[in-house]
Amino acid sequence: MWVGLIDQAIADLKRREAEREEGQRRRPPPPEWTIEHALGGPHLLIAVHTGDCWLLHHAKRMRAVDRDTARQALADGVEACGFCRPDTALGMID
Template sequence: MSDLPPDLPRLRTLETWLQLSLDRIRQQITAEEQRLAAEAARRDPLPTPGWLIEHGIGVGRAPVRVHAGGCWDTRSRCKPADRDTARRALAEGVEACTHCRPDTALGVLD
């Protein structure tokens, strides 16, 4: 003996109610997953790059300054760089930051 109603209209009503309930549950799951992902992103910031190259303003945006990764004097125009790229930029005449002295840390002195 089944605990479900025997007639089609009531079965369809139950089906609709269950579908709506399942949709609400899935929406809640999605919202919770997004909340947890945002929380994890705040908790686990991206690692600081070892070196940064600051670019100028305008067309071409040539490199203007090299910084160590944790320098406080960086601007929004900085891009991460690896050790070799930072050394090459300094060797090509790009200015070293006077605060963090990446030229000293990289062993590239004039």
């Protein structure tokens, strides 16, 4: 009886691990660039971030953008994140 319970527990653990790995494999890659916007809407831009900025885990109002949009936002005066420095990554400053 105990052997059957242990075998079932092992099988369940293996199944859960396989499901977790499949979820990791299917997860879309992070965006290259993101723009943080204010509570008032996506047209009120706060800062440009790289896609792997650690602040993205804490911010709720972000949208993914392409390289040109990120460069244009910085050129238009949107602040660059002080942690991930997208302006440096985009080659806009040294």
